[in-house]
Amino acid sequence: MHTVQNRNIDLALLVADIKAWGCELGFQRIGIADVELSEAETHLLSWLSRGRHGAMHYMESHGTRRSRPQDLQPGTLRVISARLDYLPGQVADTAVVLRNPSLGFISRYALGRDYHKVMRGRLQKLAERIEARVGWFQYRAFSDSAPVLEKALAEKAGLGWIGKHTNLIDKQTGSWFFLGELYTDLPLPVDTPAENHCGTCHACIDICPTQAIVAPYELDARRCISYLTIELRGAIPVELRPLIGNRIYGCDDCQLVCPWNRFARPTDEPNFAPRHGLDTPELIKLLSWTEEEFLKYTEGSAIRRIGYECWLRNIAVALGNAPTSEPLTNALKARLDHASELVREHVKWALARHS
Incomplete structure (x- = not known):
């Protein structure tokens, strides 16, 4: 089988085309990362050793496959990282909902269609466009659907930096976006990793209702409202229940207070528009x-x-x-x-x- 190297393909031009195709498919940004994640792996293993993953035992059982893309998908050389904005344009004011105890607050990302389906469908279309250009190549699409260090990869791909709340932040558009990946054997030129611009700000740490951000860049999932209301399948710890307020699915407080989100632009993506009045239930x-x-x-x-x-x-x-x-x-x-x-x-x- 012919490899990309001997097909006389201009890889730099291919990357430019991939980014253009990504925008045509509805992604806001595409970046390319290599698969060297040793620093992120050290952070992951330390986090797991402290039990901060709580009852998410699958994270421990996956071991280093999360931080070693070639172990998850043999032959992977690069990761095409994609960003898809989700902040709905027509949505009830978040602060108003949080202040009204008769209403339930649902994280803004979950008000519309399941993003896993939207993201995977578009990544598949992107892969098909690449294949039409270069012929058969090895790839696998992910959208929070397998052991992937998506934020670390997106940071390496230049899509943003991992903030003190452990979410990815883009300097121009904030953090209201989903991430998806194509693992591939194409030896594409990589992008420059993003620089951290959190500075001395600690607003996300201060605002967290349950003090789940135990230190800058360190989240204890066992205290996180998103974990407690979504990932945890058992009883919510009694001492944390009063701190949850009216948040019934996830929590956006650390994003709401982040100063970089003043640059966020609402999406016109119809898939992410609120359904059934769930923005004010x-x-x-x-x-x-x-x-x-x-x-x-x-x-x-x-x-x-x-x-x-x-x-x-x-x-x-x-x-x-x-x-x-x-x-x-x-x-x-x-x-x-x-x-x-x-x-x-x-x-x-x-x-x-x-x-």
């Missing part, structure tokens, strides 16, 4: 959903992945943090006989807060 109404309604209103959404029980668990916590009212306590009492012990325990906790 009433908690009491959400608690009354049957499982069929939950599946109906979260169809095609990233929210569905937590399942119905964890959905009710999260809403019960939010209602436990809301002001007492008769409709609220009646809604909670209606769930006292739920089949799930997990749901019943959180409902009892919430009712005890109103007794």
Whole structure:
């Protein structure tokens, strides 16, 4: 089989074309990284050794495949990293929702269509365009779907730097974006890694409701509201429940306060527009959903992945943090006989807060 090296392909021109094709497909930016991640691997292994991944045991079982792309996909030489902005343009004011304890706050990334599907579809189309140009080549597409150090790779690809909150930040557009990757055997020229511009700012550390950012660039997932409401499948630690407020799926506080996000531009991507009024949902109404309604209103959404029980668990916590009212306590009492012990325990906790 012919290799790229002996096909007389201008690789620099190919990279320029890949970036242009990426923009045509709806990506905001494309970068190229090599696969040397030893520094990021050291940070990852230290993080895991401290147990900061909590119940995400898969992260430990994946070992160094996350930081060694060639172990995950043999033959990988480069990573094509893609950025897709998701901040909805027509969305309820986040601060207003967070201040209203009768409403549930859902992280802005999850209000529309599941980004995994959108990202993977576009990466596949990008790979097909490359193949039409160079012929068969080895590739594999990822979108938060396998053990990939996507932020470290995106940083190497020049798409931004990893901020003190551990999210990726772009100097021109902030941090409201998804990342996706194409692992490939094409020996493409790499981009210059991004420089860190956090400076002395520590706004994200100060704002975190649960103090999950334990030090600059160090996140303890066990305290993170996104972990507690999405990744954790068991009971939410009692001492952290009051700190969650009305956040029922994820948390955007560290991004909301980041000064670089003043440059963020809303996307006109229809896939990420809010669905079913989930940018301003009433908690009491959400608690009354049957499982069929939950599946109906979260169809095609990233929210569905937590399942119905964890959905009710999260809403019960939010209602436990809301002001007492008769409709609220009646809604909670209606769930006292739920089949799930997990749901019943959180409902009892919430009712005890109103007794």
